[in-house]
Amino acid sequence: MSLRFLIPFAMLALVWPLAVRAQEAGPAPSPARSEDERAAGSSITGVVLDPSGAAITQGEVTLVGTKAEVLARTTTDKVGAFRIDNIAPGKYTLEFHADGFRDAHLAAAVTNKRFSPLRVVLQISVETENITVATGINVPLVSTETSENQNNNAIDRDALDRVPVFDQDYITTMSRFLDDNAIGTNGVSLVVNGIEANGPGVTPSAIQEVKINNNPYSARFSRPGRARLEIVTKSGTADYHGSMNFMFRDSVFDAANAFATLGKPPERRQYYEGSLTGPIRHSKRTSFLLSLDEDLLDQQDIVDANAISAAESLGFGPFAQTLPNPTHHFFGSGRIFHDLANGDQFWFGYSYEHRSAENQNVGGTTLPSAATDTRFLEHEINVSYLHQFSPHWVNQARFLVGHFDSPVTSVNPGAQINISGLFTAGGAQADSRRTEYHFDGTDFATYASGKHQLSFGVDIPDISRRGLDDFTNRAGTYSSPVWPPAVATPATYLVQTGQGHVTFLERVICAFVEDNIRVRSNFSVYLGVRYYFQNYFHDDPDNFAPRVSFAYAPSDKSKTVIRGGAGVFYDRTGPSPIGDLLHFNGVNLLRFIVATPEYPVLPSELAGTPTSLVTLDPRSRMPFTLQYSIGVEQQVTAKSTFSAVYIGNRGIDSFRSSDANAPVNGNISRPNPAFGQVREIQSEGSLKGNALELTFRGKPSMYFSGQIQYTLSRTDNNTSGITYFPANSYDPSADWGRSDNDRLHKFDLLAATQPTKYFTLGVALSAYSGKPVNITTGADGNNDGIFNDRPPGVPRNSMAGPGLVDLDLNLSHDFPFSKAKKEARVLSVALNSFNVLNHPNYVTYIGVRSSSLFGKPVSAQPPRRMQVDVQFKF
Numbered sequence: 001m002s003l004r005f006l007i008p009f010a011m012l013a014l015v016w017p018l019a020v021r022a023q024e025a026g027p028a029p030s031p032a033r034s035e036d037e038r039a040a041g042s043s044i045t046g047v048v049l050d051p052s053g054a055a056i057t058q059g060e061v062t063l064v065g066t067k068a069e070v071l072a073r074t075t076t077d078k079v080g081a082f083r084i085d086n087i088a089p090g091k092y093t094l095e096f097h098a099d100g101f102r103d104a105h106l107a108a109a110v111t112n113k114r115f116s117p118l119r120v121v122l123q124i125s126v127e128t129e130n131i132t133v134a135t136g137i138n139v140p141l142v143s144t145e146t147s148e149n150q151n152n153n154a155i156d157r158d159a160l161d162r163v164p165v166f167d168q169d170y171i172t173t174m175s176r177f178l179d180d181n182a183i184g185t186n187g188v189s190l191v192v193n194g195i196e197a198n199g200p201g202v203t204p205s206a207i208q209e210v211k212i213n214n215n216p217y218s219a220r221f222s223r224p225g226r227a228r229l230e231i232v233t234k235s236g237t238a239d240y241h242g243s244m245n246f247m248f249r250d251s252v253f254d255a256a257n258a259f260a261t262l263g264k265p266p267e268r269r270q271y272y273e274g275s276l277t278g279p280i281r282h283s284k285r286t287s288f289l290l291s292l293d294e295d296l297l298d299q300q301d302i303v304d305a306n307a308i309s310a311a312e313s314l315g316f317g318p319f320a321q322t323l324p325n326p327t328h329h330f331f332g333s334g335r336i337f338h339d340l341a342n343g344d345q346f347w348f349g350y351s352y353e354h355r356s357a358e359n360q361n362v363g364g365t366t367l368p369s370a371a372t373d374t375r376f377l378e379h380e381i382n383v384s385y386l387h388q389f390s391p392h393w394v395n396q397a398r399f400l401v402g403h404f405d406s407p408v409t410s411v412n413p414g415a416q417i418n419i420s421g422l423f424t425a426g427g428a429q430a431d432s433r434r435t436e437y438h439f440d441g442t443d444f445a446t447y448a449s450g451k452h453q454l455s456f457g458v459d460i461p462d463i464s465r466r467g468l469d470d471f472t473n474r475a476g477t478y479s480s481p482v483w484p485p486a487v488a489t490p491a492t493y494l495v496q497t498g499q500g501h502v503t504f505l506e507r508v509i510c511a512f513v514e515d516n517i518r519v520r521s522n523f524s525v526y527l528g529v530r531y532y533f534q535n536y537f538h539d540d541p542d543n544f545a546p547r548v549s550f551a552y553a554p555s556d557k558s559k560t561v562i563r564g565g566a567g568v569f570y571d572r573t574g575p576s577p578i579g580d581l582l583h584f585n586g587v588n589l590l591r592f593i594v595a596t597p598e599y600p601v602l603p604s605e606l607a608g609t610p611t612s613l614v615t616l617d618p619r620s621r622m623p624f625t626l627q628y629s630i631g632v633e634q635q636v637t638a639k640s641t642f643s644a645v646y647i648g649n650r651g652i653d654s655f656r657s658s659d660a661n662a663p664v665n666g667n668i669s670r671p672n673p674a675f676g677q678v679r680e681i682q683s684e685g686s687l688k689g690n691a692l693e694l695t696f697r698g699k700p701s702m703y704f705s706g707q708i709q710y711t712l713s714r715t716d717n718n719t720s721g722i723t724y725f726p727a728n729s730y731d732p733s734a735d736w737g738r739s740d741n742d743r744l745h746k747f748d749l750l751a752a753t754q755p756t757k758y759f760t761l762g763v764a765l766s767a768y769s770g771k772p773v774n775i776t777t778g779a780d781g782n783n784d785g786i787f788n789d790r791p792p793g794v795p796r797n798s799m800a801g802p803g804l805v806d807l808d809l810n811l812s813h814d815f816p817f818s819k820a821k822k823e824a825r826v827l828s829v830a831l832n833s834f835n836v837l838n839h840p841n842y843v844t845y846i847g848v849r850s851s852s853l854f855g856k857p858v859s860a861q862p863p864r865r866m867q868v869d870v871q872f873k874f
Helices: 003-025 035-040 170-177 305-313 575-583 603-607
Strands: 042-049 060-064 070-075 081-087 090-097 104-110 118-121 153-156 189-192 207-212 228-233 241-250 268-279 286-302 322-339 345-360 372-388 393-410 416-419 423-426 432-449 452-470 477-480 492-498 501-520 523-534 543-552 560-570 589-595 611-616 624-637 640-659 678-701 704-717 745-756 759-768 804-816 826-834 865-873
Touching: 042 104, 060 081, 070 081, 090 118, 104 118, 118 432, 153 170, 153 704, 170 207, 170 228, 170 745, 170 759, 305 423, 452 575, 501 575, 575 611, 575 678, 589 603, 624 678, 640 704
Parallel strands: 042 118, 189 228, 416 477, 611 678
Antiparallel strands: 042 081, 060 070, 060 090, 090 104, 153 207, 207 228, 241 268, 241 865, 268 286, 286 322, 322 345, 345 372, 372 393, 393 432, 416 423, 432 452, 452 501, 477 492, 492 589, 501 523, 523 543, 543 560, 560 624, 589 611, 624 640, 640 678, 678 704, 704 745, 745 759, 759 804, 804 826, 826 865
């Protein structure tokens, strides 16, 4: 049995005895109740949670008799728990109410026997908008619940309307709190209402809450907290409520881009969005949610003037410095919700999305001739069903099915000319098409009794029938440090012919079991394990990922909590590597790499060139990350907390590529002359990261509500992902260095304040140190067909890149049309300014030594931009 197989079970073996001993050392079981206790009546206890399993604090719990009389009332505490004592035997109804959630009712029959604790899950609801402005940040409280970590980043509906959000893109706004080094091969894990999805499924005003790093070691999810973005969407309501939004910006009010040397190009954006919810035909059990948006964006690509000058001096062009890049996007979604008589909850939804964009992927050193046009079309159906078997058993089933079609077309069909670090001219050679029929779903049950809350189920992140059409490089790509290519300075010509269409069924299937154990009132332990399977990569069957965490307070009333955890997280390839294995098998799609070609390439050169392959290393395994953390959380004020957390990451068996047929010692010929490049996908990479994370969140005063986070970190690795080739395929260890995404310092602030009754001010501030830049020679000195050779003695990613400073502001005022809170109608007008300081925020520097642009920036983030938002809520 391999060491990697033993690691997960070793972790469980270490933690399980701790939990058992602590539980055994806890309070003794309660003795049998005396006659006096029975005469005093029974007690009903339980916990109230949201759909994600997080505690609902300050929720109202009411005990109602058979004649609808209120007999007792209480509120949930900081861990969502409640207790009602001295209840005489009989039949009752428990009513649950919490702001932002749908009310729930539960029948309870009390006898002389001890009443087992209840577990109640409240569904998200759309509450009537309040006329008075609130910042909307949830009140944080330190807790010994293992899921209530205070270094998470959460923002609810009202706060989303008060902070600056560029183009209504809430996902990008919250993504500042993600950790790029924790993100897997398949990108950020987007979880919507508990299941992985391609998109939110609703428009922005129908989003109730966005969370990052919530319960980071949960076995329900495939990726750790800082690689996962969770979205909770709104539900239906018994009354009609809605929101209509209009957003507008025009470059006449903006600053000029740092590289627009010929003047500020015209740009404009118009965005229309809205959502409506309410009952269907006055039904108290059936409701709907409709959300729509349309986005008309006219922006401009900006090309570096030096790249244009260099290209035109070599006979290319002429080129304009700016290129119109129009985008049109439409999204529509409808959902129907129904509450069954037995308390079950069901909803069904459909969504449609269409996006078209022209002249993509131009800017910096990429010239206008290399532009592409893209299209995207998706249909999706969502279904959710919640069934409560008993006060202790709850089952939730959710799934989605969908289809999308995404073609990419090169504007110019000509061959591409790539001069290292200087410019890319000619055509894009990027023609492709991706289609997909996909299924995602989860079905899990939760049982709560005594000290335990046990969940288990099946999670299917992806079962997809995919079609990948690769028509790239049909006319070929010339790569060279000079132009025209010369034998003295090695260059390559890459061209592809043959069958570019493949179809395959990708299957990713998972299962999990987890147990939240309340060992004592001041000590909780979480134990979980997740099983992972993906086909096409040797169908590796032994991928068990244990997760453990704990939360401990020195006393029941302590304002300090010590929290720690560890977990294994398996990676996932996504469809592209599978498509490469099927395409470049030596039969379907043939790739030829011609060394030191003529220009244009001669037929005789192609005739004598062997085809290249993509293969899978027979020793490859599914990569995994081991993350561990320990931290302290402190309640600073009644509504604010501070946390300091150390986080360690170890990437094991990380993906990379290697040329298994690379020339040896700089020779031109390859070891096996029957083939060209043999790209072997391996799992031999590694990563090491350490971080200190300081987080303040909450509302310390009436003038501030939000979250502040500072991270000091260092991450090193020897691979940048599954398509990454080391500079020398025979010495990949030499590529150990700073990660491409390594930032030493990272500071983020997202907050809102209401200094006067006349306006609310929202602030977003990001200040980051730079990511590193890899220095290369610009030539292919080892003749492997890849231009990533480094100068002798220069480590990978050794140049310091540009930092980032971005300050965004939102100034808003509400105009109420009604004084009644239950029927509130409010018009909100907001003026936003993004990159207020107009800092250039260069994207990166050119790291190619042979380029005249070495060490210089060639593109920048957008300059200062103004945006007007008008929202009507009712």
